[in-house]
Amino acid sequence: MTSQNNSPISVVIVDDHGMFCEGLASMLRQHEDFTVLAAMQDGPSALQSCRVTPPDILIADLAMPGMDGLETIRTALAERLCKSAVLLTMHKHAVIAEDARRAGAAGYIIKDEAFHELADALRAVAAGEEFVEPASLPDNSGATPVLSPRERSILLLIAQGQITKEIADSLNLSDKTVETFRGRLMKKTGSRNMADLVRFAHETGLMA
The missing domain is CATH 3.40.50.2300 (Response regulator)
Structure with missing residues (x-):
């Protein structure tokens, strides 16, 4: 699109x-x-x-x-x-x-x-x-959030240390779209910062 x-x-x-x-x-x-x-x-x-x-x-x-x-x-x-x-x-x-x-x-x-x-x-x-x-959405507090394939792809690249521009180029998306997904990931995972987001990726086996 x-x-x-x-x-x-x-x-x-x-x-x-x-x-x-x-x-x-x-x-x-x-x-x-x-x-x-x-x-x-x-x-x-x-x-x-x-x-x-x-x-x-x-x-x-x-x-x-x-x-x-x-x-x-x-x-x-x-x-x-x-x-x-x-x-x-x-x-x-x-x-x-x-x-x-x-x-x-x-x-x-x-x-x-x-x-x-x-x-x-x-x-x-x-x-x-x-x-x-x-x-x-219903309140599923405490449950591991379900990520879409696109969210998982972006989270993986974030966890690998890629910046917004690199992720955008890699996935053929705009910078703002990547920033939107980053914000959604922060909300979904309850992360306060990038370190929390990377920790979530490791704890849920995304980096395996």
Whole structure:
């Protein structure tokens, strides 16, 4: 996807709350690794925009009049109008996360956290990962976190002493995408610093 080699990630946003939609668009425009192609307020308009200029990622609100976010995402992916999709919702519920997955969405994020988490979520999705906003996940305190293949690859390179630029070049990702994954790894593993992260890699057998 276009997050590789530092090319901007193109997005189309659809949310029937105009101020919220424009707020997200404005926030993403402040990041040099994103290009907002359109900010629409209904599913059909968003799909038409995608037909004109297909984005890397479609960001759709769940609760919209007429065509809701799930239907918008299903249609966009079925017609290959975008490469991936992320669902926005007000509700923290595992059922909605499962509905999003079944619709084909690669990301699911709580709207209350969108201004803090969306950029990282989009970078993860652009790198081929799924993203579920941490606030929507069950509390598994004490359990060893499950890492995705991409997270394991990046953690291994971190543990080998590679810096962000080296990891980005090795995996054909942007520097910011690598930094996003580094932050996710810190959160998932409860690491306070790089030394903790390297220790986790050794203790879980990743370096074996």
